[in-house]
Amino acid sequence: MSYETDNIARIQGYVPGEQPSGSGVIKLNTNENPYPASPLVAETLAKIQIEELRRYPSATAREFCHLAAEIHGINPENLVPTNGGDELLRLALTTFVGESDTVAITTPSYSLYPVLANLRGCSLHEVPLQKDLTYPEDLIETLCNLSAKICILVNPHAPTGALLPVSFIDSLARKFKGVLIIDEAYADFVDPDLSYDSIPLIRKHKNLLFLRTLSKGYSLAGLRFGYGIGDHELIAPMLFKTRDSYNTDYVSQKLASAALKSKNYAMTTWEKIRGSRIVLAESLSQLGLKNWPSQSNFILAQIPQEPGAKNVYHKLKADNILVRHFDVESLSDKIRITIGSEGENKQLISSLKKIIAP
């Protein structure tokens, strides 16, 4: 006999991208930053004494929240620190959605969203993107008509890398009746020439929650540190009620704070990645592979029926290069490639060349 509740027994869990333990693999499958975190993070790590780990950490990651608030030009009470961005999503569903409510997402997007809705035991409404993976014209109206308690959009979009105009978020937040979550896990890679900053919108909208993470931009996926940004009344119940009492640990708080203090260093890695993004997109086009203009640290590429995307994924893997292939209808003919170091990208292109046009 199983002790699981009926809804848990029915569902499947999230399947994360492969994490090979060997070091010989070129890992372009889970959108990690190819460059390590800043020297200040390294120094901070080197200085931590185990004596400091004897005690419980700050329950609310006080120092980190003050630093992050300063960077975003908001107040510390507009922030909730989380054990990776994923925890923020779970907290939001725990806090704002009941079992008889609906969560709205667009499809495809981050494959964790449907899993979390299933775990919460609520309804999920998926609004399909258009065939070319752009948003439908009437997206705002469609989303607003669903009477969903939460809508989650990823921005820049995964897996296309497309950026939502700030005016779109503004307009949707105004019209949508529930909590609008904008998952900005990849926001650090947006071209600074665009002067893009959606965060000030939290002053206008009490229902707007942004997700940020140090996993990608700050090269700290191993650390599990993310945060939510929103109006204080949206943040407070997650911060003081639904969050596990000590959800972020001492080391991660220290290193995350050091990472923010040395943001300028992280920005040099973002610049390199944006440079590589242009080169990689061009190389893919030269190979005849349609790809989507990306404001993120990955590129979605379409693979012709011959040799086929799944096949290419396997052949790259045989060459010790991991990319991501999603076995869902709208993505089955595509692969998502994380932008690696210049050397890694070159090896990918040379391997792809052999596979695509042998």
Place this chain on the structure above:
Amino acid sequence: MSYETDNIARIQGYVPGEQPSGSGVIKLNTNENPYPASPLVAETLAKIQIEELRRYPSATAREFCHLAAEIHGINPENLVPTNGGDELLRLALTTFVGESDTVAITTPSYSLYPVLANLRGCSLHEVPLQKDLTYPEDLIETLCNLSAKICILVNPHAPTGALLPVSFIDSLARKFKGVLIIDEAYADFVDPDLSYDSIPLIRKHKNLLFLRTLSKGYSLAGLRFGYGIGDHELIAPMLFKTRDSYNTDYVSQKLASAALKSKNYAMTTWEKIRGSRIVLAESLSQLGLKNWPSQSNFILAQIPQEPGAKNVYHKLKADNILVRHFDVESLSDKIRITIGSEGENKQLISSLKKIIAP
């Protein structure tokens, strides 16, 4: 307008013990180990390079689970690693309890249990201990008659420090129809002369889940690392469905593994704490303060109406000594004292002496 669901809006969050940031405080309020973790943990910490943090950690903390399984004489699939023991409790409620179900606990015990039940939106049934804080004779029958989906007992008990006989757990697990969680956060401090080990019971009972943590015994409260132990079918849904995809981070996995590898070192701290426990209990008795025989790293002491427990708590605090006072009926005349280093315990007793018998 609030966006919280009705049940979240209604409830209060968990209030953790005070965590003062200054270093001049003798902190005997949150049951931390007074001695730092082992030299091997320190060495491991010193060797971690930030390059290693660039990637996602092992989703299932593979190395740690193998080590812990060896220590407990079980299989790795009998373990789920968690972000502190608290996460295991939340996962169990998410996985095994629906909103129309009941969670059973005894009162008083760890004050997080009722909060988690409230967050889950299920019913809570509290079975009161007897006036002297021992378990009622008919506890097994009472618990079994509640038709609860989960029962949580803390063993050794918090805040009394009393140990449940293995035969009691065996018998309750056999008769109870739901999942029986035995929270053994403090099990490391049990006198080894008792040869106490309840873990092998998981082979007999498919509904038995043990909680263990590195926060107390291994001096790593700052790290947030705990784990659950149980039959594979009980563990699997938490490991593969309800757990956040990367719930424990790279550094904590590495240090937790090092802590287990040097368990012998941690055991020397447990021995010191048990020695101090005897001395501290004696000193409290000499001050005329009734206290409960403890198999844990804290002692519950009763304070006469004059000067009163709350008052003593405040006066100790004024002396820079933090202990815990719980403002609930059965504990309002008591304080819970974490066993500190010998010097800290002496200062506590000398301060108490001045307050109790000036």
